[in-house]
Amino acid sequence: MSSSTEPVDDRAVVWFDIDNTLYSASCRISHAMGERIHAYFVSLGLSHEEASELHLRYYTQYGLALRGLTRHHDVDPLDFDRKCDGSLPLESMIQYDSSLRKLFEDIDRSKVRVWALTNAYRPHAERVLRILKLDDLIDGLVYCDYHVKNFSCKPEPEFYQMAMKQANISDPTKCYFVDDNRGNIDGARALGWARCVHFCEKGLEAMEGGRTKQISNERAPGAEERTDGVDVVATLEELRVIWPEIFKKQ
C-alpha cells in the first residue's frame, strides 16, 4: 500500500489573465509595450516600415512578437524583456484599486484556488500583481518561460495544458477563466474550460501586434463556433453575478 499519494485538491481553479484584464486598457500599457517592441525591431537594423510589418506578422503567426524574434533573429529573450516590459514605468501607469482587492478577498477559498495566467514573463507579471496589491491573493502564476526554447503561450493548447499541470488540476470543467483577448478565451473553450468570461472594454483602444485597434467582442474571422458558455463583461465586478458560487456568501 502506497502512503506517498498526495492529497487531492479538488477545488476548482479561477484563472485570471493579467494585462488589460486586472487593469484597464485605458492605462495604455499595451501602447507603451508596442512602442518598445517596435524600437526593438528597429534596433535590429530594420526600417520603421519593415519593423511594423514584421511585428504584426510575428504577433499574428506566433502569438507574441518575441517568439518570431527568437526564431528568426537570434534575439536573447531576456534582453528583449529588459528593454520592453522591464523598462515600462508601471508604477506611474497603473494604480492600486481597493475594490479589485476586495473582489479577490471575497472569493471563497474553500471552494476555489486563484491563479494568474499570462503571456508575459514572470518579472512583469509579478510587478503588476505587486502594484495592484494582489500578490498575496494569488495562489500561483503561469507565465511564458523565456528560458525555455520555443516556449508556448495562449491560445495554444499546450499552454493551457501546462497551466493545468502546474496547478495540479485535471478536470477542465473545474476551470474558470477571464481574459481580455477573445482568441485566448476560444482556445480555453476548445479544451473544455467550462466557465469562460471575456473581459471586454468596448470603445477603448488597445495595441496588438504594433497596431492600435478598437476593443470589441468580435471574434477573428473564421473562428470556430464555440461561443457557448462565454459571458462578456465590461467590469470584473460583474463576476460576482456571473460566478456567484465562487464568492463568499454575504
Ligand SMILES: [Mg+2]
Ligand atoms: Mg490580456
